[in-house]
Amino acid sequence: MPGRSLPPKLYFYAVRNAKKFCxxxxxxxLKSFRVQTNSAASISSNSKGSTTASSNSQSNNELDxxxxxxxxxxxxxxxxxHVDHGKSTLAxxxxxxxGTVAPEKFRDQYLDNMDIERERGITIKMxxxxxxxxxxxxxxxxxNLIDTPGHVDFSYEVSRSLAAVEGCLxxxxxxxxxxxxxxxNVDLALENDLEIVPVLNKVDLPTAEPDRVCQEIxxxxxxxxxxxxxxxxKYGIGVEEILEEIVHLIPPPKGQVExxxxxxxxxxxxxxxxxxxxxxxxxxxxxxxxxxxxxxxTGVEHIVxxxxxxxxxxxxxxxxxxxxxxxxxxxAGIKSLHDAPVGDTITCCDNPCKEPLRxxxxxxxxxxxxxxxADSSTLFENLRAALEKxxxxxxxxxxxxxSSSVLGKGFRVGFLGMxxxxxxxxxxxxxxxxxxxxxxxxxVYKFRNLQGEYFMxxxxxxxxxxxxHFEEPFVKLDIxxxxxxxxxxxxxxxxxxxxxxxxxxxxNGRILFKFLIPLAEVLTNFYDQVKxxxxxxxxMDYEFHSYRPSDLVKLDIAVAGDIVEGLSCVVHRDQAYTKxxxxxxxxxxxxxxxxxxxxxxxxxxxxxxxxxxxxxxxxDVLAKCYGGDIxxxxxxxxxxxxxxxxLRQLGKVRLSPEAFAAVVAQKF
Numbered sequence: 001m002p003g004r005s006l007p008p009k010l011y012f013y014a015v016r017n018a019k020k021f022c023x024x025x026x027x028x029x030l031k032s033f034r035v036q037t038n039s040a041a042s043i044s045s046n047s048k049g050s051t052t053a054s055s056n057s058q059s060n061n062e063l064d065x066x067x068x069x070x071x072x073x074x075x076x077x078x079x080x081x082h083v084d085h086g087k088s089t090l091a092x093x094x095x096x097x098x099g100t101v102a103p104e105k106f107r108d109q110y111l112d113n114m115d116i117e118r119e120r121g122i123t124i125k126m127x128x129x130x131x132x133x134x135x136x137x138x139x140x141x142x143x144n145l146i147d148t149p150g151h152v153d154f155s156y157e158v159s160r161s162l163a164a165v166e167g168c169l170x171x172x173x174x175x176x177x178x179x180x181x182x183x184x185n186v187d188l189a190l191e192n193d194l195e196i197v198p199v200l201n202k203v204d205l206p207t208a209e210p211d212r213v214c215q216e217i218x219x220x221x222x223x224x225x226x227x228x229x230x231x232x233x234k235y236g237i238g239v240e241e242i243l244e245e246i247v248h249l250i251p252p253p254k255g256q257v258e259x260x261x262x263x264x265x266x267x268x269x270x271x272x273x274x275x276x277x278x279x280x281x282x283x284x285x286x287x288x289x290x291x292x293x294x295x296x297x298t299g300v301e302h303i304v305x306x307x308x309x310x311x312x313x314x315x316x317x318x319x320x321x322x323x324x325x326x327x328x329x330x331x332a333g334i335k336s337l338h339d340a341p342v343g344d345t346i347t348c349c350d351n352p353c354k355e356p357l358r359x360x361x362x363x364x365x366x367x368x369x370x371x372x373x374a375d376s377s378t379l380f381e382n383l384r385a386a387l388e389k390x391x392x393x394x395x396x397x398x399x400x401x402x403s404s405s406v407l408g409k410g411f412r413v414g415f416l417g418m419x420x421x422x423x424x425x426x427x428x429x430x431x432x433x434x435x436x437x438x439x440x441x442x443x444v445y446k447f448r449n450l451q452g453e454y455f456m457x458x459x460x461x462x463x464x465x466x467x468x469h470f471e472e473p474f475v476k477l478d479i480x481x482x483x484x485x486x487x488x489x490x491x492x493x494x495x496x497x498x499x500x501x502x503x504x505x506x507x508n509g510r511i512l513f514k515f516l517i518p519l520a521e522v523l524t525n526f527y528d529q530v531k532x533x534x535x536x537x538x539x540m541d542y543e544f545h546s547y548r549p550s551d552l553v554k555l556d557i558a559v560a561g562d563i564v565e566g567l568s569c570v571v572h573r574d575q576a577y578t579k580x581x582x583x584x585x586x587x588x589x590x591x592x593x594x595x596x597x598x599x600x601x602x603x604x605x606x607x608x609x610x611x612x613x614x615x616x617x618x619x620d621v622l623a624k625c626y627g628g629d630i631x632x633x634x635x636x637x638x639x640x641x642x643x644x645x646x647l648r649q650l651g652k653v654r655l656s657p658e659a660f661a662a663v664v665a666q667k668f
Contacts, residue, residue: 065130065311065315066317068321068322068323069142069325069326071252071253071257071325073140074252074326075141075142075143075247075250076143076146076166076281076327077143077145077146077197077246078146078158078165079145079169080158080162080170080171080186080189081170081172082173082185082539083181083539084173085171085173085201086201086202086233086234088112088147089108089109089233090199091111092110092111092233093233093239094239094242094243095131097236097240097243100131100312109123111123111127111312112124115430116427122149123147123149124149124423125157126146126148126157126160127146127147127310128144128145128327129144129310129311130310130311130327131145135243135244135248137247143243143246143247144327146164148161151417152181152540152542153415153416153419154416155185155188156363156396159188160342162188163192163264163358163360164266165194166194166250167246168195169242169246170182170185170217170221170223172201172213172217173202173213174201174202174203174208175202175208177212177216177506178213178221178506178507179541180479181539182221183480183512184478184543186221195251197229197242197249199228200225201232202232202233202234203231203232203238204234204235204237210230212508213225214226216506219506220506229241252325253283253325255283255284256285256324257285257286257323257324258285259284260348260351260352261282261291261293261347261351261352262282262283262346262347262357263282263283263322263345263346264281264283264346264357264359265278265295265340265343265346266280266281270393271331274331274333276331276332276336276339277331278329278330278340278346279310279329280328282324282325282326282328283357286321287304287330287346288304288320288321289304289305289320289321291304292304292348292349293346293347293349294346294347295341295344295346296344296345296346296356297341297343297359298338298339298341298344301349302333302339303332307321307322307328307330308328308330309326309328309329310328330346337395341395344356344359363395363396365396366414366416366443366473366544367414367417367418367442367523368412368413368414368415368442368443368458369412369413370411370412370413370439371383371387371399371410371413371425371428372407372436372437372438372439373410373436379434380408380410383434383436384401386428386432386434387399389432390424390427390428396415396416397415398413398414404439405562405565407439407566407660418523425438438661439664440566440569441523442458442459442520442523442569443473443519444456444457446472446547447468448467449467449468450466460554465554465605467554470549470552471547471549472547472552473519473520473546473547474518474545474547474548475518475542475543475545476514476516476543477516477522478512478513478514478541479513479539480511480512480513480539480540481510481511481513481530481539483509488534489513489530489538490513492526492530493513493515496517496526497517497521497572498515498516500515516545518550519544520570526540551573552571552572552573553571553572553604554569554604554605555569555570555571555576555602556603557584557587557601557602557603558599558600558602558603559599560598564655566660576604577602577609577610580609583663587600587655587659587663588612589662590659590662591614593614593615593616593617594616595616597614598653599612600612
């Protein structure tokens with residue numbers, strides 16, 4: 001296998017020689033490719049007339065994106081896969097093979113347009129594009145591709161894309177096999193009744209075992225994988241076979257052009273000059289420029305100003321029509337994303353549809369933390385403006401102002417997960433040049449007060465001391481790993497208060513574990529521990545299950561008698577002493593000595609469960625005494641003691657942001 005990437009034209013040759021390509025050297029492939037292209041050129045030069053005319057008409061038809069396409073020749077599909085199974089690379093090869101992107105404009109991860117996506121090698125935001133493909137049956141098909149993220153935090157993006165298509169490519173690594181996120185994505189596809197086309201990627205790897213992986217797919221997922229395409233997205237192997245499977249296995253869109261307009265909003269973003277740009281999939285009817293449309297959930301009405309398609313760049317259609325089965329965008333001067341929520345149905349005001357389409361469940365924030373600017377006195381409003389702009393393009397972000405005695409004014413922000421939180425913090429730092437301090441992440445707890453009233457709170461410092469009967473969110477956790485690590489996984493989950501629900505073999509030597517575990521336990525470095533204990537072979541996925549009662553307590557940290565709000569947390573009663581002792585030891589390292597004794601305490605309500613102190617700075621008041629009566633020395637020491645006691649009563653200890661950040665890192 002060549003050690004460097006192939007020229008674009010060699011991808012086409014690799015497709016036609018998929019079975020033999022892995023056995024050839026780079027020189028042999030290049031030599032054979034030149035022979036084939038020379039012979040093809042001679043045939044082309046000798047053949048005139050109808051063949052050339054047919055080719056030209058095909059090219060003109062493919063390039064004409066202004067006309068609506070018959071829905072019988074439309075295929076709408078997504079690509080779903082576990083993290084790092086080659087989903088984005090396969091999308092790149094599809095773009096290259098169909099000629100959607102010019103060679104001089106192409107770059108790796110073409111559909112990932114954020115710098116942080118390209119640097120981390122992950123997909124964060126789904127993106128749609130259209131491909132033209134001339135199949136072997138002679139027909140030209142329009143393929144609408146919606147690329148999706150692979151990380152568990154962005155499964156909401158996956159569910160939105162699957163609701164807008166009729167089928168999906170299930171990409172599975174031929175060496176790693178079925179992973180936890182693979183199963184979760186298949187469940188989402190089955191809920192939407194989609195046609196699933198399995199693809200075995202990375203067959204060029206020496207460790208690839210396509211036969212074993214096919215058996216895994218059949219046993220675990222229940223899909224017939226005997227005819228799964230064996231491909232290598234890196235070298236373009238099997239791309240043409242994948243396109244043929246899309247054309248012949250994924251059904252064309254349903255719906256009628258003559259029916260009243262029904263269009264599903266699957267994504268949107270805010271443009272400073274044109275307002276909200278709405279990405280839609282037309283289920284029934286057609287939408288035209290100048291049409292007065294109604295958003296059925298909000299009841300807001302707008303006049304369509306522009307209609308366009310995604311190539312993947314936005315291209316305005318001069319015909320001004322999007323017909324049944326097509327994917328595109330509209331611009332109607334919408335001022336707020338709340339007027340056009342994702343999952344809403346667009347219909348025509350003059351001929352409205354009777355019922356809206358089945359929409360999406362609203363995105364639910366699972367993780368909350370406080371974000372504070374390094375200089376809250378001057379940058380607080382800048383942080384507010386930055387969060388408002390981010391929320392215009394990411395509706396899953398929720399925030400509200402809060403203040404901390406240590407960090408000043410900031411915001412309590414809700415995220416989909418820990419990776420989502422890291423991405424948002426990185427974007428705030430890069431795009432808005434904000435240096436931020438964060439509090440410890442937490443989840444939403446339910447509790448009762450003494451009067452028996454139920455409350456929900458994500459900020460532990462706001463939970464009253466009389467809170468009783470705590471309930472915390474539990475998640476269904478799936479872990480797939482080699483069976484030699486089953487003991488390590490069982491010990492890890494049990495130490496994090498997880499309960500084993502099911503365990504079964506997915507193939508020879510690989511086990512699928514199903515646990516119920518508190519979400520707060522998964523927010524820590526749990527994923528890193530799974531990877532560490534399985535030497536990188538384990539994978540995990542989780543989804544919200546329900547709220548369950550737990551023996552939880554609110555743990556407060558007091559410094560010199562004052563409770564530090566940002567360090568309060570909710571922990572299990574059995575872990576309270578250990579957690580409190582860890583926080584106190586870390587504070588002792590970072591708080592400098594004062595003129596008085598600083599007492600550090602971990603408390604549950606008014607009960608102190610762990611305590612330590614930082615010794616006071618002490619002046620040697622006996623240095624000027626050279627002998628003399630002992631009573632003189634005692635008098636000086638007593639006066640010093642009285643002064644220290646007065647300072648202890650009046651003095652305050654200000655916890656530095658550096659100390660606060662160190663404690664947060666220690667806790668999580």
